[in-house]
Amino acid sequence: MESVRLDKWLWGTRVYKTRSDAAEACRGSAIRHNGTIAKPSAKIRAGDTIIACTKALTRTLYVVGLTEKRVGAALLPNYFEDQTPESEYAAAREKRENAKVFSHKGAGRPTKKDRRDIERLLGDT
Numbered sequence: 001m002e003s004v005r006l007d008k009w010l011w012g013t014r015v016y017k018t019r020s021d022a023a024e025a026c027r028g029s030a031i032r033h034n035g036t037i038a039k040p041s042a043k044i045r046a047g048d049t050i051i052a053c054t055k056a057l058t059r060t061l062y063v064v065g066l067t068e069k070r071v072g073a074a075l076l077p078n079y080f081e082d083q084t085p086e087s088e089y090a091a092a093r094e095k096r097e098n099a100k101v102f103s104h105k106g107a108g109r110p111t112k113k114d115r116r117d118i119e120r121l122l123g124d125t
Contacts, residue, residue, distance in 0.1 A: 003043035004066045006033060006050075012067040013079045015052050015059065025052065050080075056092040059084045 010022035010031070023040035025031050031038045032051040044050070048063045065079040110118065 001066050001068075003045050004068055005040065006031065006038050006042040006044050007040035008068045009044055009063070009066065009079075010050075010052065012070050013061075013076060014070070014073060015054070015061070025054075030054075049083075056095050057084070057088055059088070 007019055007022040007026060010016050010025070011019040016022040016025060022031075026038055026040040026042075029037050030053040033042050033044060034048055038050075044063055044066070046063055046066060050061045050063060052059045052061065060083040062081040062083055063079070064077075064081055067079055071079065
């Protein structure tokens with residue numbers, strides 16, 4: 001295998017959960033292939049550099065191997081070297097911790113007890 005579609009490789013190496021997510025990220029300019037904005041159909045080869053922006057993290061990956069199939073997490077070092085700076089991971093951890101602090105309690109669908117309390121307040125109308 002000499003080259004692989006970028007969206008297939010991103011999905012196969014678990015950078016994105018689905019191939020359509022990887023293709024959407026490419027169309028949304030969240031993926032750079034060797035410094036240029038990449039299309040989902042771009043062909044990548046070993047030795048290329050991929051910069052992928054996910055929700056909370058911008059990862060820099062050096063392509064070592066190619067795959068069109070989804071691989072297990074233990075096999076990922078065979079396909080890329082993660083060159084993402086530690087500061088990116090620290091920023092992502094901080095965002096995740098801050099999100100937990102500012103979460104809203106009680107949001108969402110009312111429980112059965114809440115529904116009974118609401119009915120009791122409203123009474124028979």
